[in-house]
Amino acid sequence: MKKIAILFTTVSISFLGFSQENSAGEIHGDFDLNLQSYQEDLQIGAEAVDEVILNNAYLNLTYTKGDFATGLRYESYLNSLADYDPEFKGNGIPYRYATYSIDGLEVTVGNYYEQLGSGLIFRSYEEKGLGIDNAMDGVKLKYSPLQGMYLKTFIGKSRTHFTYSDGIFRGLDGELNINELLNSEAKTKAIIGGSFVSRYQERTGIVFKMPQNVSAYAGRLDVSNGGWNYYGEYAYKINDPANIGSKSKVNYASGNAITQSITFSKRGFGFSAEMHRTDNMTFASDREKQTEKAYLINYIPTLSKPHAYSLLALYPCATQADGEFGMQFDVFYKIKKGSLLGGKYGTKLIFNYSRINGLNNGNSILNDQLDHSPILISIKREELYFSDFNLEINKKINKKIKANFVIANQTYNKDFLEGKPTGDYGVLNSTILIADVSYKIKKGHSIRIELQKLNSKQLEHAKKLAEGDWNMGLLEYTVSPNWFFAVQDMYNWGNEDISKQLHYVNINAGFIKGTNRFSVGYGKKREGIFCVGGVCKTVPSSNGFNLSISSSF
Amino acid sequence: MKKYITLLSILFTITACDKIEGPYISGGEPYVNPYKKVLIEDFTGHLCPNCPDAARELDAIHDIYGDQIIGMAIHVSKSFGRPYPASQAPNFQYDFRTNWGDEWDEFYEISAAGLPRGMVNRIGVPDESHKLGKDEWVGTVASELQKEVNFIISIKCNTNSITVSSTLENDIANNFKLVVCLTESDIVNWQKDGQDNIDEYEHNHVLRTVISDASLSSSSSFEKGEVIESSFDINLAELEQYNIDYSTNEAELGNGNAGGWNIENMSVIAYIYDNTTKEIVQVEEAHLMNK
Numbered sequence: 001m002k003k004i005a006i007l008f009t010t011v012s013i014s015f016l017g018f019s020q021e022n023s024a025g026e027i028h029g030d031f032d033l034n035l036q037s038y039q040e041d042l043q044i045g046a047e048a049v050d051e052v053i054l055n056n057a058y059l060n061l062t063y064t065k066g067d068f069a070t071g072l073r074y075e076s077y078l079n080s081l082a083d084y085d086p087e088f089k090g091n092g093i094p095y096r097y098a099t100y101s102i103d104g105l106e107v108t109v110g111n112y113y114e115q116l117g118s119g120l121i122f123r124s125y126e127e128k129g130l131g132i133d134n135a136m137d138g139v140k141l142k143y144s145p146l147q148g149m150y151l152k153t154f155i156g157k158s159r160t161h162f163t164y165s166d167g168i169f170r171g172l173d174g175e176l177n178i179n180e181l182l183n184s185e186a187k188t189k190a191i192i193g194g195s196f197v198s199r200y201q202e203r204t205g206i207v208f209k210m211p212q213n214v215s216a217y218a219g220r221l222d223v224s225n226g227g228w229n230y231y232g233e234y235a236y237k238i239n240d241p242a243n244i245g246s247k248s249k250v251n252y253a254s255g256n257a258i259t260q261s262i263t264f265s266k267r268g269f270g271f272s273a274e275m276h277r278t279d280n281m282t283f284a285s286d287r288e289k290q291t292e293k294a295y296l297i298n299y300i301p302t303l304s305k306p307h308a309y310s311l312l313a314l315y316p317c318a319t320q321a322d323g324e325f326g327m328q329f330d331v332f333y334k335i336k337k338g339s340l341l342g343g344k345y346g347t348k349l350i351f352n353y354s355r356i357n358g359l360n361n362g363n364s365i366l367n368d369q370l371d372h373s374p375i376l377i378s379i380k381r382e383e384l385y386f387s388d389f390n391l392e393i394n395k396k397i398n399k400k401i402k403a404n405f406v407i408a409n410q411t412y413n414k415d416f417l418e419g420k421p422t423g424d425y426g427v428l429n430s431t432i433l434i435a436d437v438s439y440k441i442k443k444g445h446s447i448r449i450e451l452q453k454l455n456s457k458q459l460e461h462a463k464k465l466a467e468g469d470w471n472m473g474l475l476e477y478t479v480s481p482n483w484f485f486a487v488q489d490m491y492n493w494g495n496e497d498i499s500k501q502l503h504y505v506n507i508n509a510g511f512i513k514g515t516n517r518f519s520v521g522y523g524k525k526r527e528g529i530f531c532v533g534g535v536c537k538t539v540p541s542s543n544g545f546n547l548s549i550s551s552s553f
Numbered sequence: 554m555k556k557y558i559t560l561l562s563i564l565f566t567i568t569a570c571d572k573i574e575g576p577y578i579s580g581g582e583p584y585v586n587p588y589k590k591v592l593i594e595d596f597t598g599h600l601c602p603n604c605p606d607a608a609r610e611l612d613a614i615h616d617i618y619g620d621q622i623i624g625m626a627i628h629v630s631k632s633f634g635r636p637y638p639a640s641q642a643p644n645f646q647y648d649f650r651t652n653w654g655d656e657w658d659e660f661y662e663i664s665a666a667g668l669p670r671g672m673v674n675r676i677g678v679p680d681e682s683h684k685l686g687k688d689e690w691v692g693t694v695a696s697e698l699q700k701e702v703n704f705i706i707s708i709k710c711n712t713n714s715i716t717v718s719s720t721l722e723n724d725i726a727n728n729f730k731l732v733v734c735l736t737e738s739d740i741v742n743w744q745k746d747g748q749d750n751i752d753e754y755e756h757n758h759v760l761r762t763v764i765s766d767a768s769l770s771s772s773s774s775f776e777k778g779e780v781i782e783s784s785f786d787i788n789l790a791e792l793e794q795y796n797i798d799y800s801t802n803e804a805e806l807g808n809g810n811a812g813g814w815n816i817e818n819m820s821v822i823a824y825i826y827d828n829t830t831k832e833i834v835q836v837e838e839a840h841l842m843n844k
Contacts, residue, residue, distance in 0.1 A: 042640065042641060050631070050632070086667065087667060198570070204689070204692045208577050208578060209573050209577055209578075210573075211570075211571030211572070211573050212571055213570055213571045214570075214571070215570045238570055238571075238572055239572060239573050241573075241577070242688070243688065243691065243692065247578065247617075249613075250577060252573055252575070252577055288686070288688035288689065289688065366575075367575075367577055368575060368576050368577050368578055418748065419747055419748075420748075420749065527748070538748055
């Protein structure tokens with residue numbers, strides 16, 4: 001508390017000099033508020049909350065002066081929104097830090113975020129949309145002893161809600177930029193890196209032998225030449241069993257992950273091919289909490305395209321750190337202006353395909369009763385988790401009209417990805433069509449219409465009724481730069497349960513002035529899965545008003 | 554500098570890895586006192602989506618240690634334990650809560666810390682470390698099972714009376730209390746489980762009623778070999794009606810739908826606890842119909 005008071009004093013003193021010409025440094029901040037009311041709606045299964053309204057709010061303050069910076073974040077959950085983990089409860093300042101750099105050394109104490117490589121063994125980050133914040137609390141050092149050599153090391157504990165989990169993390173990362181190191185102007189550029197992280201957690205329980213220090217390491221290579229780029233990373237984690245009381249379930253197998261991508265781009269054309277394989281790579285800040293999102297400390301980048309259109313994102317893919325094999329291909333091509341298909345402004349084509357399946361007989365497991373390691377590459381015969389084939393056509397028709405069309409086919413293993421009993425819903429296959437047209441009425445006034453259609457079928461007989469087909473329509477009117485209005489309806493007309501053939505209507509209006517943004521809305525949300533970067537949360541159905549305010553200075 | 558990095562990496566690698574080789578079970582077979590029994594009080598609610606995971610953990614621990622583990626599911630809290638309004642029938646219409654469950658929950662502040670959560674022999678009450686997440690149960694169970702016992706409990710019962718005999722294994726002096734209660738298993742009713750609403754969920758060892766929570770003896774010093782007999786007459790219909798009345802009149806958002814007891818599936822649980830530390834020092838369970 002004392003520390004917080006000192007920090008506040010520091011910030012407040014700085015704030016006094018804020019609006020003046022200051023050699024005293026600068027202070028910046030941003031504020032975000034999300035308020036939602038919840039009322040009972042038996043049709044969609046939405047529950048009222050005892051508090052009537054729930055509210056999340058945040059304020060970030062940062063003070064900088066030269067190479068010194070300090071900041072904090074005030075968070076308020078009174079009580080947290082229904083799609084948030086209820087452990088976020090109350091008010092507090094869970095994030096505060098101070099940092100300075102001098103002669104190539106950067107010192108940070110307090111809270112910090114950090115990522116090693118692509119995050120396979122360690123990623124500390126926040127994602128408000130998902131309710132994830134695993135900020136570290138401790139000490140972090142960065143040092144560049146030579147041109148092209150970057151070292152960082154840290155020690156700390158990881159945040160879970162308003163407290164810190166038991167594990168203590170020690171990390172080290174080194175990166176060599178070969179071209180910088182050799183002062184080379186060569187066309188081929190290469191960066192190699194290695195990282196190491198170890199979690200200490202006191203041994204508890206006496207049934208099984210528990211490792212107190214669990215380490216993971218990774219090596220990476222990034223090579224580029226002209227429009228080509230290759231990135232590869234391999235990670236390994238030693239035995240990291242959860243202390244579960246079952247001889248056949250406790251798992252002492254090591255974990256590993258590999259991710260590789262190759263991309264090429266030039267004017268008007270680009271492609272990328274990516275693959276990854278993960279086996280037993282869930283890494284948590286508490287060995288007992290490996291299934292809880294709030295405790296995850298590593299990140300496996302997703303191999304499916306993040307979609308913004310509602311019906312394309314209706315069945316999103318959650319990355320399985322425990323075990324999956326996936327691949328993704330993207331091609332971008334711009335048909336030239338003036339050609340038959342390109343028209344006056346050219347036409348952009350964006351193709352994407354991804355496919356993710358399970359490992360051969362599941363992930364590695366090792367205990368006194370079982371010893372299984374899946375074969376390295378196995379695709380066709382394995383359980384399909386997700387596939388997505390989509391083509392996007394982006395076309396400016398004239399000065400006033402722009403259009404975007406998408407056709408997609410997705411396969412979604414609902415039982416597996418949503419943790420349902422096998423056979424409840426089975427595997428869904430959906431074909432999705434989208435038309436998104438913007439029309440500029442006059443200066444500052446534009447209208448946008450989105451029409452979406454999803455036809456879905458269960459690929460096998462399932463015990464429970466399927467959601468079936470959806471239509472969606474959106475009308476958005478923008479008066480730049482201050483106002484926007486939108487009305488949207490998602491209609492689940494093909495639900496096999498006739499009582500659930502419902503409309504989910506949402507209306508929104510917003511006002512923007514300077515750095516302040518206000519928006520109000522009312523509507524119904526369907527129960528579903530929401531993902532950012534392959535990390536997902538379940539969202540309960542809801543019916544109510546919402547208010548959102550954001551501001552910065 | 555490179556040498557320094559290499560050295561640092563090696564140092565990290567050596568000091569920061571605990572590679573475990575099999576057999577993985579600790580020391581072969583850890584010592585378990587065959588006379589010691591452990592009560593796991595699983596605070597739960599039919600609207601609590603993560604609570605079935607705790608019930609499964611309790612089953613897993615029972616699988617390891619057998620009948621030395623006695624479970625009790627205590628449905629509590631307005632958020633997770635209340636029945637749905639009649640307008641949402643047939644979903645979640647039953648009220649599993651009891652007067653005693655709600656009182657214990659308030660006293661030990663369990664649901665306030667978030668469900669599922671439980672107590673293992675009520676260890677840790679003095680320093681407030683008693684509110685254990687399900688993954689912490691097995692560790693406490695293992696250490697509890699190593700403890701020596703001062704009491705052996707035996708239960709004789711039928712649908713009209715219960716007799717609990719507590720036999721002293723050592724000379725001791727302390728202030729102990731005896732609790733006698735009834736639980737019921739195989740109750741098929743609604744339960745949230747993750748995102749699913751399960752309509753035929755099997756609820757086991759659900760606390761139904763507490764028959765007594767009183768001093769074990771008028772004396773606080775006990776001699777080895779001494780047997781303390783405690784007898785209780787019971788009227789199941791009255792006890793059931795008490796729950797119905799509690800749900801109707803006192804439980805928050807209760808609906809009185811708390812009856813329908815099936816004596817075929819009921820058990821008696823008797824335990825002795827230290828009235829100062831609240832630690833349960835011994836516990837026993839018997840089927841009400843002596844099955």
